[in-house]
Amino acid sequence: MSTDTLAHDDHHDHGPEKGLKRWLFTTNHKDIGTLYLLFSLLMFFVGGAMAMVIRAELYQPGLQFVDPAFFNQMTTMHALIMIFGAVMPAFVGLANWMLPMMVGAPDMALPRMNNWSFWILPFAFAILLSTLFMPGGAPAGGWTMYPPLVLQLGDAFPFLIFSVHMMGASSIMGAINIIVTIMNMRAPGMSLLKMPLFPWTWLITAYLLIAVMPVLAGAVTMLLTDQFFGTSFFSAAGGGDPVMFQHIFWFFGHPEVYIMILPAFGIVSEVIPTFARKKLFGYEAMVYATASIAFLSFIVWAHHMFTVGMPLSGQLFFMISTMLIAVPTGVKVFNWVATMWRGAMTFETPMLFALAFLFLFTIGGFSGLMLAIVPADFQYHDSYFVVAHFHYVLVPGAVFAIMCAVYYWLPKWTGHMYNETLGKWHFWLSAVFVNVTFFPQHFLGLAGMPRRIPDYSTQFADFNWVSSVGAFCFGISQLLFAYIVISCIRGGAKATDRVWEGSHGLEWTLPSPAPYHSFEEAPEVH
């Protein structure tokens, strides 16, 4: 390093810019993390409002509030917004805030690209949401965008494709940044197998993103050329194959499921040891289990397509490979339970969310195993059982883990403790009503109610009523979450540097709130 650079760095101790410019031009990982998290909270409420429309329509049989075409737009947009706008950006926001502090780096490796990764997103979602006002309405053929149905979209089609490309570009750049940061900027002494679990799970997730987001981009590019440039990738009339789209889509789609859950595993692996006041049981096994799940995620995609038709050998392969995922997942659940065994546990809000994750994600995992069984899947496919399954994995799984992380690290971010009583209220309301919403959907599916329909036979009325009441209460409970977070940002009891009695790791060695520039000199890890 030259003396010039050193001299410059000596006078480099400036804080954030003032006003809007701070947020538009920031290259600071904490600012960008905050932007991602606030954006994802906003999208969580936009997507949540769409869920409320869906549940209001399904409150009783018959068509009540919206016409079927708009209902289909709501199911499609709800999924796209929740997956790409709420869950994924929330995890990237957490990664931005925490990874540099957890590995002892001053910032992300590529700060300007980091700014760009974030600022693509508001434009992508503005474009996607603008389709609601276009002739023909918003995308309505399902978030899976299967041709030929998706090609019947109105003016929204090219806007959908463009916004998906933008989301993909944002995710790929975010993933590159995370990999490069972890591989190059860890503090001296922090070998990979000394790294905390959250960076580990994110490292593996980032590789998944780089491997599969371009696949989605390729699939939607081919949809675009089929529609506007005379190709026939997926058009049977021109010699193409619509089923090939489904294979390509799910080659992306299944690893995508793990993109949304591996960082959640990382969060829970941080929180449970803190509140059990014990080291994580089986650290290396956790790392290898995460890597195994990531590997297996590439060879199970066709379990989404059993009813499309495939050779018996294909059915067997995808059934057995899917069931294999239960092995590393079981290792993880065992290790979390073993971490708590004989621990001195306390039940602050983050721990409550982590425990709910453990129980309820496991329910989603088990219904996933049921769906993996080919003959059973012939019955369950496209029924409400599938809706119940993936909502158990994504809401009390991914979303609860995000909330767990927010409560866990909020005092480090803001320097204030959140209101613990309100936090517990938020947890119990969420935990009760998430089950009231989604558990009856298992029964609806087993009784034969199809997914993605605005009306249903009268025998499904009771459980739909229960599910809708649960959904409204769950939705309202989330306003409490926004209130708790905002009031914690504005003030509250002063947080200590370590915040939690049982916390370990570099991020807790920093003051609360964490300074704008942290670890300008790398800490030593022993």
Add this chain to the structure above:
Amino acid sequence: MLEQKDRSARVRMNAILLGLIALAVYGGFIFLSWYRGQ
């Protein structure tokens, strides 16, 4: 620990390599889809 200059070069090389992998996956899937139809 690597010197600052060395590290920036390595960071840049890593980022470019990962970006190229992403582009190759994108192009590769489109190529294979086209090739399957030939």
